[in-house]
Amino acid sequence: MNPVQAPYPATRLRRTRATPAVRALVRENALDPGDLIWPVFVRAGEGIEEPVPSMPGVMRRSVDKVVEAAAEAHALGLRAICIFPYTGIEERTEDCAGAWDPKNHANRAIAAVKAKFPDMAVMSDVALDTYNINGHDGFVEDGIIVNDRTVEALVKMALAQAENGCDIIGPSDMMDGRIGAIRTALEGAGHQDVMILSYAAKYASAFYGPFRDAVGASGALTGDKNTYQMDPANSDEALRLVARDLSEGADMVMVKPGLPYLDICRRVKDTFGAPTFAYQVSGEFAMIKAAAQNGWIDEEKVMLESLMAFKRAGCDGVLTYFAPAVARLMNG
Numbered sequence: 001m002n003p004v005q006a007p008y009p010a011t012r013l014r015r016t017r018a019t020p021a022v023r024a025l026v027r028e029n030a031l032d033p034g035d036l037i038w039p040v041f042v043r044a045g046e047g048i049e050e051p052v053p054s055m056p057g058v059m060r061r062s063v064d065k066v067v068e069a070a071a072e073a074h075a076l077g078l079r080a081i082c083i084f085p086y087t088g089i090e091e092r093t094e095d096c097a098g099a100w101d102p103k104n105h106a107n108r109a110i111a112a113v114k115a116k117f118p119d120m121a122v123m124s125d126v127a128l129d130t131y132n133i134n135g136h137d138g139f140v141e142d143g144i145i146v147n148d149r150t151v152e153a154l155v156k157m158a159l160a161q162a163e164n165g166c167d168i169i170g171p172s173d174m175m176d177g178r179i180g181a182i183r184t185a186l187e188g189a190g191h192q193d194v195m196i197l198s199y200a201a202k203y204a205s206a207f208y209g210p211f212r213d214a215v216g217a218s219g220a221l222t223g224d225k226n227t228y229q230m231d232p233a234n235s236d237e238a239l240r241l242v243a244r245d246l247s248e249g250a251d252m253v254m255v256k257p258g259l260p261y262l263d264i265c266r267r268v269k270d271t272f273g274a275p276t277f278a279y280q281v282s283g284e285f286a287m288i289k290a291a292a293q294n295g296w297i298d299e300e301k302v303m304l305e306s307l308m309a310f311k312r313a314g315c316d317g318v319l320t321y322f323a324p325a326v327a328r329l330m331n332g
């Protein structure tokens with residue numbers, strides 16, 4: 001871009017900021033409930049809604065309550081939700097077999113929401129961490145997170161989700177080769193229209209702490225995820241990962257976390273022009289909530305400003321725990 005402008009006073013940039021009407025005319029970006037994907041936690045049981053302490057206002061819900069929550073979201077104009085399973089330590093195993101059980105509670109939630117709201121886009125989580133006794137996204141053999149055997153499991157997991165009506169498969173595991181393997185398997189099983197939103201540039205981030213509480217992984221995790229998630233110091237590597245995932249058949253790509261990584265969002269959007277999403281993760285959410293609870297910031301304003309920042313950085317959409325709150329504000 002090469003802006004041309006006359007010297008002051010012919011140019012007074014405050015002219016186009018003077019009134020709400022003019023500001024609305026020149027506004028470059030807009031936030032819409034249609035841009036948002038709402039992450040929801042599902043757990044075993046019935047009639048259960050249990051708060052996640054490190055994420056004020058966020059619940060773990062049994063399948064029936066997830067359907068009720070989806071109904072509320074739908075009424076607010078939200079059309080996309082993402083289902084994450086919470087599992088207790090007793091539900092976790094070393095072979096992670098629960099992950100591809102077609103009747104696990106995540107899959108039952110996917111099917112139940114699709115049955116009630118066929119017009120909603122339902123996204124899944126593909127990774128072994130919530131089924132793994134050691135909290136890792138892949139199988140652990142002799143202390144090593146193994147790649148190729150994990151990819152085989154992820155394929156089974158994705159197929160079970162597609163069979164249950166999932167619209168958007170969300171591999172969050174960061175193994176190599178999983179996008180191509182999942183895409184081939186989906187084609188082979190007649191799920192050619194099922195999308196893949198790849199967590200392409202996912203960083204090894206301390207901002208995931210409250211999520212790991214939410215899904216029951218905090219106590220379980222041994223070591224860290226640095227051998228598969230990205231080094232926060234890297235930016236070019238993010239482009240290589242996005243290029244790789246797009247070339248393997250990802251329909252959409254994600255950068256994660258969100259706000260501290262907006263430079264990556266912008267580079268990805270400018271380089272590839274593909275549908276680009278960011279995940280405003282649990283730690284980002286918790287920081288805003290905590291500061292607001294202390295009366296230090298205005299929650300609504302910061303929430304809207306943070307989400308607009310994603311749009312400005314080139315994101316087409318955002319996964320955010322604020323989705324219902326934003327939609328409620330926009331409707332009201």
Ligand SMILES: NCc1[nH]cc(CCC(=O)O)c1CC(=O)O
Pocket residue numbers: 125126127128129137172173207208209210211212225280281282283
């Ligand atoms: N498969 C793991 C997964 N999927 C989504 C998140 C984080 C989401 C959040 O923090 O809100 C994580 C955490 C991790 O990689 O340890």
